[in-house]
Amino acid sequence: MKKPFISKVFVRKISVEVRRIYRFFDQQLIYAASLSFYTIFALIPMLLIFFSILLSFPQFQSEILELKELILSNLLPTNTDTFSQYLDAFLANSSKLGTMGLVYVLVTSILFFRNFEYVTAKVFNSSPRKFFDSVVVYWTMITLFPVSLALSIYFSGEVQRVLNDVADFSMLYKALPYLITWAMFFVLFKISANKVLHFFPLLLSSLGTTIVWLITKWGFVYYVFYNQTYKSIYGQISILLFLMLWIYVSWIVILSGMRSCEGFMSNFGKKLEQTFGEVKI
Template sequence: MLATRLKKLGTLYRKMRIELHIIYKFFDQQLIYAASLSFYSIFALIPLLLIFFSILLNIPQFHTQVQDLKETILSNMLPTHTDMLSQYLDTFLENSTKLGVMGIVSVLITSILFFRNFEYAAAKMFNSKPKNFLDSLVVYWTMITLFPISLALSVYFSAEVQKTLKGVADLSLLFDWLPYIITWSMFLLLFKISSNKPLRLLPLVCSSLGTTIVWLLTKWGFVYYIFYNETYKSIYGQISILLFLMTWVYISWVIILCGMRVCEGLMSNFGKKIEQTFGFKSMV
């Protein structure tokens, strides 16, 4: 009797080890790709924001939404020290008006390098072929052009609807959830566009929803940690803002890439259990 139970426990232990190894093989490259994307993100951040706000500022109807959008974007880029980051951003944007031809070329090159790096990482996560250079340039340049307009429109219509329906108690809960719904929609759209292959609706919805929940909870934990941990601020002073920014960008990319990988896992039954447990068609 004891021998039978020990045998069952041994079998269960081996199965658990195999399952854990399958999960490890499926997720073992995310940290490397996240580090690479974080590096490019830091360099591409100002050029992308420059393009973003330049588009909005050239549309007179959206001038009143620019400040709200800036606060929204910065609070997601760095959940703490938003006011100070906003001051730095204003300084950078003012200096950007002095860009010459070489400055514009460097902005374009930095943006293209970022998108190509993201395209490569996303293709690895979804086990798909990367888009060719021209297709990816068209897709992501269209995104960066239409995204600020779409976001401004969502803020504008949200504000208008809230004014119109102010005082309607049944809808107050909807407005409280609206930022989370928008965040979920952004992740869902990002997964859909970057996959470069058809995605089934259920894996796409579940993985993007899970990514949203994990990202929001991590954001709350990150704010809590920074608020109560004074060590970095006392040691590094103002430079701590850059350290926090780099850390949060890296954490965000880890979550996003893992979300993409989960979506691919739900699509493929985690590589059909890595070709029926190591028969062996690597997914990475």
């Protein structure tokens, strides 16, 4: 009589876990779709702000081209040249935006960050920041991020010139773009969570997100390269479709990484503190 009871309990637990996992992924897909919608509207205005900040620093002029290629290759792994032409045309006309154009840039940026704040608060189970605090945090990030990225590219070039003939360090230089991506996810997770995070769960979740995102990027490039159906049906519009699809997939990976960080925190935070000591940031 006990075996059926045990089997029923086991099946009930499995069904509960399956429903929990289903709700988790269902929510992630909804959140990713919401962020993708606002990202499409805010992408060009944010890139305008991004490059305008860099252009104000004459010492970074030589790094702008390399920086633009880096950003576009991550935003759209395929058809980067075509999208770059569209972006150059828009940036060339940015001086003609006028008052309404500036209002559009401001409104789309605020809408995106408010949506991002709401979603990340749900993912990290934290309270969302107040409106003013949110604007200050994310506007500071927009201002400092392009400068930090340009500095990293500049110093990477200097390191390459100095250590170009040393085999051991040349391997480290090849791994530098991946380390920068890891650092970007690490900082993004830390800023997004409006609460104290344990160092090791944050480090591991950002590393896992980096690996999954890079593998996904490789798979996306492979899929677009071998699937010519979209180009034959939609023509040049397929570039926009691929951009929207890649943004959506990227948000799924990023939000899943944030959720894994929260999972590490809630399930293994105390054990990690006992093993490695209390390290919070």
